[in-house]
Amino acid sequence: MATSDALNVIFTRRSIRKFSSRPVEIQDQQRMLQAAFAAPSAENAQNKHIIIITERDSLDNLPALHPSAAPAREAPLAFLICCDTAATPQTAFWPQDCAAATQNVMLAARALGLGSLWCGIHPLESREQAFLSAFSLPGMVRPFSLILIGYPLQDFFEENHYDTHFIHVGSWDRRFEPSLFEGGHS
Numbered sequence: 001m002a003t004s005d006a007l008n009v010i011f012t013r014r015s016i017r018k019f020s021s022r023p024v025e026i027q028d029q030q031r032m033l034q035a036a037f038a039a040p041s042a043e044n045a046q047n048k049h050i051i052i053i054t055e056r057d058s059l060d061n062l063p064a065l066h067p068s069a070a071p072a073r074e075a076p077l078a079f080l081i082c083c084d085t086a087a088t089p090q091t092a093f094w095p096q097d098c099a100a101a102t103q104n105v106m107l108a109a110r111a112l113g114l115g116s117l118w119c120g121i122h123p124l125e126s127r128e129q130a131f132l133s134a135f136s137l138p139g140m141v142r143p144f145s146l147i148l149i150g151y152p153l154q155d156f157f158e159e160n161h162y163d164t165h166f167i168h169v170g171s172w173d174r175r176f177e178p179s180l181f182e183g184g185h186s
């Protein structure tokens with residue numbers, strides 16, 4: 001993939017909340033799962049588990065578990081990203097590991113022309129409990145995020161959140177000046 005394609009995927013990924021019911025090809029599901037496991041993880045701990053949700057009844061029940069999951073009634077696919085917090089090696093960074101995996105799935109989805117929505121679960125106890133019980137998660141397995149996935153009925157577009165006000169150089173006291181990058185940077 002050209003650099004410009006990769007950056008285009010990053011910049012035009014949007015949270016999609018309207019989906020067509022068109023099914024997602026198995027090969028595309030597999031690519032997104034592979035993307036999840038390609039994410040960086042602290043100490044290279046491979047403790048993530050993902051539940052693939054395609055059953056219509058199960059998708060239709062997601063809004064009962066999560067306040068933002070109403071679009072699941074149309075979406076053909078969802079992934080529940082979890083971590084087995086009893087597996088070794090285990091680190092305190094498991095939520096970041098799951099966040100990186102969630103983002104990788106969403107970027108892979110965008111690259112495949114699919115839309116996605118990150119529905120946050122961890123660290124809200126009530127949401128975790130709802131998913132623990134609905135999906136019979138065993139022992140120390142913690143649900144982290146729910147990702148709704150499908151062909152979008154909204155356009156992808158670029159939204160510019162880049163604001164130099166939030167950028168500092170070297171230490172907090174020195175504000176970033178766009179002129180610092182003029183003429184290239186090392």
Ligand SMILES: Cc1cc2nc3c(=O)[nH]c(=O)nc-3n(C[C@H](O)[C@H](O)[C@H](O)COP(=O)(O)O)c2cc1C
Pocket residue numbers: 013014015016068117118119120159
């Ligand atoms: C940790 C996390 C949790 C989120 N949880 C929800 C959620 O529960 N419901 C929802 O509609 N969007 C959720 N989002 C999506 C954000 O609302 C969205 O990313 C933000 O509004 C920016 O829009 P964009 O994704 O199109 O750039 C979540 C995003 C993150 C990173």
